[in-house]
Each structure stands twice: as C-alpha cells, then as structure tokens.
Amino acid sequence: MFELLIDLLPLLLFATVCAVLLLGYPVALSLAGVSLLFAAIGIWSGVIEEPTRFNFLGGRLFKIMERGTLIAVPLFIFMGLMLERAKIADDLLESMATLFGKLRGGMGIAVTLVGMLLAASTGIVGATVVTMGLLSLPAMLKRGYHPELSTGVICASGTLGQIIPPSIVLVLLGDVLANAMTEAKGQGLKTDQVASIGDLFMGAIIPGMILVISYMAYVAFTAWRHPERAPAIEHDTTISRKQAYITALKNLSLPLILIVAVLGSILKGYATPTEAAAIGAFGAILLAIGRKQFTLARLKDVMQSTVKTTSMVFLILIGASIFSLVFRLLGGDEMIHHFFSQLPGGLFTALLIVMVVMFLLGFILDFIEITFVIVPIIGPVLLLMGADPIWLGILIAINLQTSFLTPPFGFALFYLRGVAPPEIKTQHIYRGVIPFIMIQILVLISIAAWPSLATWLPSIMG
Numbered sequence: 204m205f206e207l208l209i210d211l212l213p214l215l216l217f218a219t220v221c222a223v224l225l226l227g228y229p230v231a232l233s234l235a236g237v238s239l240l241f242a243a244i245g246i247w248s249g250v251i252e253e254p255t256r257f258n259f260l261g262g263r264l265f266k267i268m269e270r271g272t273l274i275a276v277p278l279f280i281f282m283g284l285m286l287e288r289a290k291i292a293d294d295l296l297e298s299m300a301t302l303f304g305k306l307r308g309g310m311g312i313a314v315t316l317v318g319m320l321l322a323a324s325t326g327i328v329g330a331t332v333v334t335m336g337l338l339s340l341p342a343m344l345k346r347g348y349h350p351e352l353s354t355g356v357i358c359a360s361g362t363l364g365q366i367i368p369p370s371i372v373l374v375l376l377g378d379v380l381a382n383a384m385t386e387a388k389g390q391g392l393k394t395d396q397v398a399s400i401g402d403l404f405m406g407a408i409i410p411g412m413i414l415v416i417s418y419m420a421y422v423a424f425t426a427w428r429h430p431e432r433a434p435a436i437e438h439d440t441t442i443s444r445k446q447a448y449i450t451a452l453k454n455l456s457l458p459l460i461l462i463v464a465v466l467g468s469i470l471k472g473y474a475t476p477t478e479a480a481a482i483g484a485f486g487a488i489l490l491a492i493g494r495k496q497f498t499l500a501r502l503k504d505v506m507q508s509t510v511k512t513t514s515m516v517f518l519i520l521i522g523a524s525i526f527s528l529v530f531r532l533l534g535g536d537e538m539i540h541h542f543f544s545q546l547p548g549g550l551f552t553a554l555l556i557v558m559v560v561m562f563l564l565g566f567i568l569d570f571i572e573i574t575f576v577i578v579p580i581i582g583p584v585l586l587l588m589g590a591d592p593i594w595l596g597i598l599i600a601i602n603l604q605t606s607f608l609t610p611p612f613g614f615a616l617f618y619l620r621g622v623a624p625p626e627i628k629t630q631h632i633y634r635g636v637i638p639f640i641m642i643q644i645l646v647l648i649s650i651a652a653w654p655s656l657a658t659w660l661p662s663i664m665g
Contacts, residue, residue: 212248221564238526250532267517275479278484281484281509286487289491291324291457295321295454295458297454311425322364322365322367336618356422358616363604366407366600366601377398377596398596406593407657410646465480472664608640609640613636
C-alpha cells in the first residue's frame, strides 16, 4: 500500500492542489506550498534522489522574471484598462446600434461586433461584459429582446477577448508553449518549428472570426425563426441617416487605427508583441487624451490596477513553476507520457482527453491557473506525439474561452449577474449561454478536424 502511494505521488500532488484551491486558498500560495510539502515527502521517501536540484530554483524564478516576452503582459493590461476608462464602448455600442438596429436581431449583431472590437482593443473580459451589460442589456430588454438571447450574446461576445488578439491568454500561452517546445526538443523532438506569441496571434485570427460570424449567424437565425425575440428597432427620425453614418465612422475610426497599429505591426513583422504592446499602451493614452478622458488621477488608477493584475499573474506563474518542478522530480512527466503512449488512437485520443479535462477544470479554475499548471505538464508530451504547437495553442485558447461561459462558475456569468437589472434571473443567464457554448464546442471540433484553420495564416505570413 505504501509503495502504491509513493508511485502515485504526482497524481496525489495534483489532486491535493485542486482540493486546496476549491477550499478558497490563494492560488499562488497553494501551488507553491502544497508542492514544497510533496517535495519534502518525495525527499523523505527517496523518490527525489537529487534534492540538490532545488538549489537551482532561485535562478529558475529569476529567469521567469527576465523573459522579455512577458513584458507584453503589463503593457497590454495597461492598454486595455486605459481604453476601458476612456469609455470607448459607449460610442461603439451607439454606432453599431445605429448601423444595425433597423434589422431584426440588429442589436444582437451590434453587441457581437462591439465585443469583437473591444476584444481587439482592450482584451479584458470582465470590463467588456460589465460595460455591455450596463449599456446594452437595458436597451435590448426595453426594445423587446428576449432575456435569454440578450444575456447570452453579451456574455459570449464579452469573452472574445480570450481568443482575438491581442489577448493576454495568447501571450501567456505563447510563453508556456515556447518552454514546452524547448523541453520537448530536449527529450528528442526533431523540429525547427517555433511557437512564438506572434504566431499564436496570427493563428487566432481566423478562428476568432469564425466565432464572431457564428454568433451573428445564431442571432440572425433566432430573429428569423422567432421574430418576437429580436425585433427591429425603429430609426430615430430626428437624425438623418447620413449624419448617423458620419457619427458612426467618427466613433469607429480611432479604435480601428489603434487596432491596426498594434496587430498590423505584429503581423507584418515590424514589431515584436512586446513592442506592439508598448505602441498600444501609448496609443491608448493618446486616444484617452483625444476623448478628453485623460487625467492624472485616472492614469494613477490605471497604473495601480495594472500593477495589481500583473503581480497576481506573475505570482501565480512563480507558484506554478515550483509545482512543475516538483511534479517532474516526482516522476509525473514519465507517468503522463507512459499513459498517453499506451492509449489507442495516438494523438487524437490524447488530445481529446486533454481537451475534456481542461474543459471540466474550467468549471473550477481560472484560465491563468490552467495555463500555468496544466499546459507545462501536457504540452511537451503532446508535442512529442506530433501536435503542431500553433494548432495546440489555439485549441487550448478556445477551450479556456469556453470556461468563462460554463455554469455554474463561469466568470462572465458572474460579471453580468452583478450588473443585470432585477428582472433578469440567474436562470436566464445560464440558459442564454448554452447555445453559445455549443457554438464554441463546434468551432473547437472544427479546428481539431482541420488544423489549417489555425496554421494557414502563420504559414503564409512567414
């Protein structure tokens, strides 16, 4: 019995970490504390034969802080927060409602397009969902939209920031997958391919657009099948169509210029993601100044929020690095590699199991925790089995996006519940997101079946 427990130490470590997180303890401290406890057990039992390897832990953590690619994280967070404080969502929603409101389902399509634009500019799920919940949900309900359709499209559109570049998820995934590639090459992987953050940005564009089009198609189908759920909005006769279009163009122009500057510089190779993030941060300040929304107090608030969020991300990364080291020293890598290599179906079966497990973990864990804890464990194994790193990264990103919508713990559901009017019940939100979860699962299956949806654009862009 004792020998069996010793052999299962890696699994016990993972299970204990999940249990401690479910009890509500801080993520970073739970990862580090539980891992060090199991490290002591491993040393005592003789499983860890070289305790001196822990002497390199300090250098390992300092190397994490020195990664140049991770500088993009605080810069993109700053950019998103500054744009959110500049209230660009207000004008975007007004403009899109003017352009599409006269169509059945037009408000739903407008919310989806605004979610796409905010995803490509701010990339902050919580801010997007809350802002659209405050601005568009009351307007949609007032104009006769069905509560479930309204809440579903707002939640789903708000999570587009997880997959549409510049996405913090893709920045973190790019860094983790790059390390997984290095480790896989050390274990015998023969390839010259890399998985940079820029590659993931390019690979996410087509899947992101497929999601946007699928959301709009569902809204349009619902409006056609059940016109009473998504009625057209009568045009304000006091404003000419020409004036409405000019106002919409004015409101859209500056955010679109910033999006093109950031993503275009990455896609064309003029700037690295970190340099593009700096361009975005500076552009966000200029946009706030142009909109007369820039003050020193607001700048201080944005900088403080950026530091808090970045500190949380990096602290979790440190805890996850300790967890990964202990997991490997306990033999967890060999256990997972042996398990996957014995599965019938090879890479397909292994990938299916990983996707299902990550989907289920999304019910209880945040995307940052899954990225830093799960991906370093399964990444090298799947790469050794032949998975394309860009394809794998996009599949993981969409899977993590789905976790924001899955009841009962989807973060987007909590964000909207906090700002929804009293007549909106939790059941409305839960039922409203189910069709969009199905859409995301179908898109995930499509990308798994046709990897070129994720790899074609990076291949032609070089």
